[in-house]
Amino acid sequence: MSAIISKDEPSPLPSHLIPCYLQENDIVPEFKNMVLSLPREKGWLASYLHLYQGFWHSTRQIQGVLSIQKHFKSLDNDILLVTTPKSGTTWLKAIIFSLVNRSVFPDTKHNHPLLTTNPHTLVPILELSLYMPSKSKHVIPDLSSIFKASVDSPRFLSTHLPYVSLPDSVKNSPCKLVYLCRNPKDVFVSLWHFTNRLKPESCAQNTIEESFEKFCEGVSSYGPVWDHSLGYWKVSSERPEKVLFLNYDDMRKEPFSHVKKLAEFLGFPFSTEEENNGDVTRILELCTFDNLSNLEVNRTGKLSSGEENKAFFRRGEVGDWVNYLTPEMTKKIDSIVEQKLHGSGLKF
Ligand code: A3P
Numbered sequence: 001m002s003a004i005i006s007k008d009e010p011s012p013l014p015s016h017l018i019p020c021y022l023q024e025n026d027i028v029p030e031f032k033n034m035v036l037s038l039p040r041e042k043g044w045l046a047s048y049l050h051l052y053q054g055f056w057h058s059t060r061q062i063q064g065v066l067s068i069q070k071h072f073k074s075l076d077n078d079i080l081l082v083t084t085p086k087s088g089t090t091w092l093k094a095i096i097f098s099l100v101n102r103s104v105f106p107d108t109k110h111n112h113p114l115l116t117t118n119p120h121t122l123v124p125i126l127e128l129s130l131y132m133p134s135k136s137k138h139v140i141p142d143l144s145s146i147f148k149a150s151v152d153s154p155r156f157l158s159t160h161l162p163y164v165s166l167p168d169s170v171k172n173s174p175c176k177l178v179y180l181c182r183n184p185k186d187v188f189v190s191l192w193h194f195t196n197r198l199k200p201e202s203c204a205q206n207t208i209e210e211s212f213e214k215f216c217e218g219v220s221s222y223g224p225v226w227d228h229s230l231g232y233w234k235v236s237s238e239r240p241e242k243v244l245f246l247n248y249d250d251m252r253k254e255p256f257s258h259v260k261k262l263a264e265f266l267g268f269p270f271s272t273e274e275e276n277n278g279d280v281t282r283i284l285e286l287c288t289f290d291n292l293s294n295l296e297v298n299r300t301g302k303l304s305s306g307e308e309n310k311a312f313f314r315r316g317e318v319g320d321w322v323n324y325l326t327p328e329m330t331k332k333i334d335s336i337v338e339q340k341l342h343g344s345g346l347k348f
Helices: 031-038 059-071 089-100 170-171 184-198 208-216 226-237 248-251 256-266 274-275 279-286 287-295 296-300 328-340
Strands: 040-042 048-053 056-057 079-085 156-159 176-181 243-249
Touching: 031 059, 048 059, 056 059, 079 089, 089 156, 089 176, 089 256, 089 279, 089 287, 176 208, 176 226, 176 248, 184 208, 184 226, 184 328, 208 243, 208 328, 226 243, 226 328, 243 248, 243 256, 248 256, 274 279, 279 287, 287 296
Parallel strands: 079 156, 079 176, 176 243
Antiparallel strands: 040 048, 048 056
């Protein structure tokens, strides 16, 4: 593991070039001592990653994490999508949104929210948007006015939090968790591209070699990725009614059966009539990589936090890692994963 960097090291970016998603200078007073007390390493994109409850978080993100732990209360019928970044969050948000709201938006070709709104805007990540303190201020969101929750319409939320860091109200309530994992080699390649893409032009790009070393040490946003997946894998084995554990590669291979399973798990099963009517297929078509990535909103729009929507769509392929990792890198990461997953029953 590389050395912990000095607390006095200045941000490498001049302040006028710092996009919203990189702003990190003002830690809210409520969390300042806590954040500064944590071990930290140089980040991939933001200046620092902080180690909290065994996982790494940027300075902005850790404040959202602490805020959720303190303030978020789940409702019994909440649906929470959990992923590590670059596991296919955008895709599964679109699928679950369409599935859960299909009676309100049955027409996937006209007037469907996904045609004009990025999935991350429709389904915000709790700690990165709703609970993210900004500019030294920390306003607790009023979720009841944002989501008009009722028995018929659950709140659909998302998070990248590891299981250990979920608030007790989420762990102990009957709310449902859908977890999506992805082959760590593809997650790494996707994350390396993504972070370089979000860097302002004036900043040097991360080399694949240095990023790979960090990733293997677990030092990546919400990493170590394998520990993240193992946490949810364990709970899904013990409480299958609580956590549905999905794999991006398996879903790409057999999307139809996975979406049906997902609908059943969430309590919105497709009727035979709906299935015969092509409703599952229509949702899948709406959410394909080609369809979503070619929409105007996803070609030209931005999130409120500043990221370009198109940054969330790269290639959308299974196994793209073969084009980037050397045989040595492959051997190294395979051996880490094998060692970590040994005896767990989990396979990527
Ligand atoms: P690649 O970088 O390998 O192409 P996340 O949504 O968690 O940030 O993950 C992003 C990854 O999912 C990217 O992978 C992206 O291209 C892929 N992706 C985005 N939308 C998708 C979709 N509709 N279907 C399949 N993959 C998608």
